[in-house]
Amino acid sequence: MAGDQATGSGDLAVDVAAHAEVASDDAAANARLRLRAARAFVFDMDGVLYRGATPLAGVGDLLNALELRERRYMLATNNSMATPAEYVAKLAGMGLDVPEEAILTAGIATRDYLVEQLPAGSGLFVIGMPALREQLFDGTPFHPVQFGEEQPAAVVAALDLVFTYDKLKAATAAIRSGARFIATNTDATLPTEAGLVPGAGSIVAAIAVASGVKPTVVGKPEPLLLEQALHRVGVAPADAVMIGDRLDSDIVAGNRAGMLTVLVLTGVSTREEIASAGIWPDLVLTDLPAVLDTMIGNEA
Ligand SMILES: [Mg+2]
Numbered sequence: 001m002a003g004d005q006a007t008g009s010g011d012l013a014v015d016v017a018a019h020a021e022v023a024s025d026d027a028a029a030n031a032r033l034r035l036r037a038a039r040a041f042v043f044d045m046d047g048v049l050y051r052g053a054t055p056l057a058g059v060g061d062l063l064n065a066l067e068l069r070e071r072r073y074m075l076a077t078n079n080s081m082a083t084p085a086e087y088v089a090k091l092a093g094m095g096l097d098v099p100e101e102a103i104l105t106a107g108i109a110t111r112d113y114l115v116e117q118l119p120a121g122s123g124l125f126v127i128g129m130p131a132l133r134e135q136l137f138d139g140t141p142f143h144p145v146q147f148g149e150e151q152p153a154a155v156v157a158a159l160d161l162v163f164t165y166d167k168l169k170a171a172t173a174a175i176r177s178g179a180r181f182i183a184t185n186t187d188a189t190l191p192t193e194a195g196l197v198p199g200a201g202s203i204v205a206a207i208a209v210a211s212g213v214k215p216t217v218v219g220k221p222e223p224l225l226l227e228q229a230l231h232r233v234g235v236a237p238a239d240a241v242m243i244g245d246r247l248d249s250d251i252v253a254g255n256r257a258g259m260l261t262v263l264v265l266t267g268v269s270t271r272e273e274i275a276s277a278g279i280w281p282d283l284v285l286t287d288l289p290a291v292l293d294t295m296i297g298n299e300a
Pocket residue numbers: 044045046047048244245246267
């Protein structure tokens with residue numbers, strides 16, 4: 001780590017900068033101890049475990065080491081356009097054997113949140129793709145509501161590739177008539193091979209503007225998705241680590257949830273962006289092999 005090398009440089013006169021360096025090294029040492037003791041690890045997926053369809057170095061070794069050491073782990077994504085079963089298949093295609101219960105999509109987290117919040121038998125008006133409907137309605141106490149049929153208890157908004165003005169109108173009317181407004185996430189854009197395309201956040205913003213109501217947001221950077229993940233494994237935030245590649249999403253959410261936060265440098269955010277963003281992970285580690293080394297106390 002660059003920070004370690006900086007303090008290893010020897011006989012510098014004690015000055016303010018040196019104190020700052022020592023303080024931050026103490027914090028990093030403390031963070032390493034917390035990582036070693038952590039009972040649950042929550043991972044973002046894209047940019048952390050894989051990039052596109054390619055697994056990143058060390059992912060299999062790390063997941064195996066967690067299982068061997070009886071640490072719980074969850075993979076948490078803002079995406080609601082694929083079901084946990086589809087993620088299991090995607091990961092299996094990369095040679096990673098992950099149980100379905102270890103995957104928490106924003107769709108499933110939204111469902112679990114609504115089960116807590118709404119009476120059984122509630123109707124939901126959904127703006128989203130078929131995978132989201134499956135996650136919200138398969139084996140749940142909810143039923144889908146079409147516009148004009150009945151007043152829904154909640155409007156659930158996510159990325160919808162066939163979003164229309166009529167859907168915006170229906171969602172607006174339902175919220176103005178008292179429906180709860182829930183967003184799976186507020187990602188402004190989505191990276192694709194064709195470049196950035198509008199994400200769920202652009203659709204959620206349209207509904208928020210038209211209805212005059214701010215949504216309850218499940219996904220990162222809000223803490224709810226990570227809180228649901230920890231609830232599933234029965235581990236308190238103080239005993240858990242969030243490992244992500246995006247400062248403005250994974251790290252903010254982990255900090256808000258009260259978890260130890262680790263930025264890995266295999267995805268979107270760089271070390272240089274930390275100060276300008278003003279978002280501080282507890283640790284910055286280059287990649288998953290560095291996470292494993294830190295966890296087993298093997299770092300250089
Ligand atoms: Mg990511």
